[in-house]
Amino acid sequence: MKTRLTELCGLQIPIMLGGMYLVGRAELAAAVSEAGGLGTITSKTLGTPEALREEIQKIKALTKKPFAVNLNLFPSTTPTPNQAFIEVMAEEGVPIAETSGRSPEDILPLLKEAGIKVIHKVPGIRYAKTAQRLGVDAVTVVGQETGGHPGMSDVGTLVLVRRAVQELEIPVIAGGGFADGYGLAAALALGADGILMGTRFMATKEAHVHPHLQAFLQRATENDTLVLQRSIGYPSRVGKNAFAEDILKREEEGATLAELLPLLSGKRSLAVYFEGDMEAGIFSLGQSVGLFADIPSVKELMERIVREAEEALKRLQTIFGGDGP
């Protein structure tokens, strides 16, 4: 398959692993890259420049293919050493960065100087246009379906992707609600150059999350997510558990940021992701969780997605080729 994204990044399949806090480690990212897509290591998970360097060296030992490192620019109670991360990325020859959270304006010169291509992820057209003007190489737009941070505007992926294609000249990656090849074909039909998947890759053999969480992913439906943190202007789509429903109730009752912050702590989430205590905290999850029910290897999944996308193409050919009544 050939799109502006595969050309830009040197891929065989226009699918990118979205940056996932706690989940975006070298083994999963390497598997996605080895299968022809773009794997992404999430720097925030590593915490220190030294740990990021080790993780980058680990992925380079696992694959010779291109990969990306996610830089988290969201506001945070714990400062993220992004400048130091970028120095490590430059030294280690990381080819691509995924940025998100706010405008990449201040770090873009550093990345460009290091020859690192930049894919900036946004939840709205306004931010996408700014990123294009600043000189990023591609933009990912995520609709309200996305796990993680869908933005305040609640625009669906279907509309947002088409709007991005209308407004932008640089390649567009579509995120939010994708888990299979039918979705990939749909995104390409809308004019996108590829898709971003996070939740679906969490449900693969190479994702190092607890079996309890993967069992949840297998049985969850499209109704098993909810959006927290809208009340503090920083929406986050997470898996539905009693813990998250309690936070939502507190938000509706007017809880303050100071009251909410301890509940939203990433430390609580560690127990969900790695100890399988499904009520210990919140965990990011997109609506695409309703679209699948198995835990394949990344390679099996990617091959299946290509087959499904080809099937969707054949379906369109039949519909357009058929005689009208």
Place this chain on the structure above:
Amino acid sequence: MKTRLTELCGLQIPIMLGGMYLVGRAELAAAVSEAGGLGTITSKTLGTPEALREEIQKIKALTKKPFAVNLNLFPSTTPTPNQAFIEVMAEEGVPIAETSGRSPEDILPLLKEAGIKVIHKVPGIRYAKTAQRLGVDAVTVVGQETGGHPGMSDVGTLVLVRRAVQELEIPVIAGGGFADGYGLAAALALGADGILMGTRFMATKEAHVHPHLQAFLQRATENDTLVLQRSIGYPSRVGKNAFAEDILKREEEGATLAELLPLLSGKRSLAVYFEGDMEAGIFSLGQSVGLFADIPSVKELMERIVREAEEALKRLQTIFGGDGP
């Protein structure tokens, strides 16, 4: 073009005009049917069986092609004479009914007995499966992007359509966020048999709404809608104006149903739709309003959509046919 929807209803293009209160009149519906799609008259707008009969006779004079009548099963403060409407539809030989609002269980035998095909519109998979079990001929699923009534679950069209195709055996029509041929191709790639459009058809020469409203449709972006009535369990996506924003604020402040009802009255909306007073009341609007900026004739629009869908197909063929790097 040939899908199970075009076969079921005798269409040339798998596009249906969604039932639109106040807007779904004979002239617009006839134009959609004449252009090869499925036009829909909205019975609730007519109010009485006599007026519905006149409207049906009017559309039959305008087109010999198939059309539908929408039956609104939503709870209402003013009772809707649906039984009498169905008697008129049977007598006038209406071929297709679009139902929505609650389960069509009680009226389905009447419709079936009259030989009327039934397309039931739902905002969730659970309702779609019930409708299939009851024996409807096709289901329309609408995602959270839709104008009118998106349901409480906020699932995006992209996910909901694919879920419907996974779960159902009868034809699936995709609604919510569609305005062009790229969207049509995307829906067909997901496995749908056609699309539903409402907002886009409101912005055509044949829609008998005020020029002020059509000017709003032309300049509105994907961020110019909001969802009211969530607090009363009956969400409704409407155009963003000061009137709607005030209602949303009252809802957030805990307004009661009795306080809200006078503001939500369809009578207030009449002034928006037909007198062009854009602040007089609420008006239904989907997120697809951001995707277009012109007021074509229905025929021009439908021909353009087919061209765009063919262009999307060619794009997919190129992407799959191209050599990987």
